[in-house]
Each structure stands twice: as structure tokens, then as C-alpha cells.
Amino acid sequence: MSRLNRTDRPYDIVLFGATGFVGTLTAEYLAAHAPEGLRWAIAGRSREKLERLRERLPGAGPGVLRADVSDPASLRGLAEHARVVATTVGPYVTYGEELVAACADTGADYLDLTGEPEFVDLMYVRHDARARETGARLVHACGFDSVPHDLGVYFTVRRLPEGVPLTVDGFVTVDAAFSGGTFASALGQFARPRQVRAAARDRGRHEPRLVGRRASAPTGAPRFAPEVGAWALPLPTIDPQIVRRSAKALERYGPDFRYRHYAAVRHLPVAVGGAAAVGALVAAAQLPPARRWLSGRLRPGQGPDEARRARSWFSVRFVGEGGGRRVCTEVAGGDPGYDETAKMFAESALSLALDDLPPTAGQVTTAVAMGDALIERLSAAGIRFRVAASR
Secondary structure, X not given: OOOOOOOOOOEEEEEEOOOOHHHXXXXXXXXXXXXXXXXXXXXXXXXXXXXXXXXXXXXXXXXXXXXXXXXXXXXXXXXXXXXXEEEOOOOHHHHOHHHHHHHHXXXXXXXXXXXXXXXXXXXXXXXXXXXXXXXOEEEOOOEOOEHHHHXXXXXXXXXXXXXXXXXXXXXXXXXXXXXXXXXXXXXXXXXXXXXXXXXXXXXXXXXXXXOOXXXXXXXXXXXXXXXXOEEEEEOOOOHXXXXXXXXXXXXXXXXXXXXXXXXXXXXXXXXXXXXXXXHHHHXXXXXXXXXXXXXXXXXXXXXXXXXXXXXXXXXXXXXXXXXXXXXXXXXXXXXXXXHHHHHHHHHHHHHHHHOXXXXXXXXXXXXXXXXXXXXXXXHHOOOEEEEEEEO
């Protein structure tokens, strides 16, 4: 790995898609919490909207860069101006690749908020090798997908014995609303099951196989989980895949690691109703007329208001076992999809730009790229990492 010289780039962080719903929250967080001397900029398609956003931000305000997903040259310029590029522009499978390619080619670190497995797999196949050559770190899923789950498992594993088989189960509880952008990404992935499977198979052909170790993330069966006192329903999200990739990359996860990912629901009728609703949404996404109708219910750029976000919260509880030891941990915070996602996203960008991190390159997870440094940042910012019980 040879990292390109990036110290003379004008910006430490460029936030692309800054005028969108989550982009604006992230810009506000950076303006309020970035250390003195951080060189950062906001970027997007409309200079007028960017200027209006800058005027609302406290302090001297960030720089302004114009870039458009339909103009690859503008994205290349964005990457050449930044040490770290953080993008909120999705659905990523539709709009994301040109920026990933530009960052991989110029050696700029890249972060996004994707929860789209197809996109992550395609980017690995197409751009991981080049990123390794230039030293770029390509870090996907830096919001609620999948920071609490990836770092929560990492936090749990580090409290279990080394060198032994380990199992971790994660149980997610959320009270929150979601935005049009999140809904559009989920609907797009539900509508593309064949493409999702094809991208995963292609990645499997390119990815090096583990030698002497195993890491798996099987889909668990629905069950009552007495360890958390709730019904556990397998969650069809990207999070288990991200956790598995961290486990494959880090020997600290042991010689044989297994992770299962669940929603925790206390009442059986609610669990049954939730599973039926997800099934109905997946089925409707296969039909173009139904998909178009659903897309019109909540458009990208729309999201819950401040009052609703203030009432929102999340908790992810982990039960880890191995070597005769059992530990229960929790990662918890406020509104998961927006306020806390903006916090996770901004702190991830700050960590890549400012922290003394392990030497990594290519497509890497938050646990692999930032690990303890990002946990420390998020803890200081109010997201709770704690050990609930151990024996």
C-alpha cells in the first residue's frame, strides 16, 4: 500500500449532499463540533442552496463546492480537493459509483450512509483494488446502518477471551420515524433481489478466503429470547454483513466467529404484525405500479420534524459468549435515523481526518478503520457504550 500525498489538499473534509435532510443535520453538527482549524466544505448541485445553508451555520462557515452526480469531472475535482469525502447522496446504487471511483483513484478517503448491500458489493469488486494502491479508505454504512452494530460487536468481542470461538447476538429496539431518502433506498433494494444476489456472488469470487479461521452471520430463526425478554425477529439489513467483514479482517474475533442480528419486540402480536408489514412491502416493491405509488408517499428530502426526532431513541443489546464467559453490552442513543446518524457520520469523517488510526486501505468497515478511536468519539458525543452484565 502506498498512500498518495494528500497533505496539501485544500480541505480536510468535504460533505457532499449537504443541503439534503441528513446532509443539513450533518453540516450543522460539524459547524457546532468541529475543532478549530478544521478545513471543511459543503458540496452539492445548487450553489444557491449551499450558500443559503452556509449563511445559517454558526462561525466562519465552510467552503462551498459545486458538484453533480451526472458530471464525473466535478466529482473528480471534489475528491482532489479533499482528504475525506463524506456523501449523503443516495440511493447509492443509482448515484454513488462515480464518487467512489474518484476517491479510489485520487486517494481520498470516502464515507457514506448506504444500507444497500448490492452497492457495497459492487464497489468492492470494482474499486477496492485501486483504493488499496492509492491508500484510499472506502468506508460504507457510517450511520445507524451500521455503526452501532459494527462497533457494538467490536466492543463486545474485546470483553471476551482471545483465541477461542465466539458468538454474539444483537437485539435492536427502535422508536423513530424515517425519511424519504431512507425509504427510497430500502424500496430500491427490495425491488432488486436478483441484482443483490448477483452482486454478492461476484464479490465472493473476488474476495480472498479466510485461512484457518471462520466468520459467519447466518439468518437466525424467529424465537423468544429470554436473555432480553423479547421476541427476536431476524432483521433483513446490511448490518450482519458489515459485522462479518469486520470479523474476517480482525483476528481478535477469534478462530470461529458467529453473529446473528434481530429486532427485539416485547409483544407477540406486534412482532407478527411487523413481520407481515415488511413482507407486504417487499412484495409490493416487485410491482412497478405499486412501487411508484409507494415512492410518492414519502419523497427523498422529507423527514421527521425536530419534535418527533426529540422523542426518538434506539437501543442495541448484545449477548456475547466464548471461552466460558458471557457478557451483555448495550449501545444506545437518541433519534437513530437522523440526529444520531448525523453525529455518527460527522464523527466518522472527523476520525478519518484527524485521528491516529491503524494503517488500512481499500474497502474497510468502521470497526477496522476506526475502532476504538470512533467509540471514544461517539461516547464523548453522548452515544452510550456500556457493559450491562458479565459472568
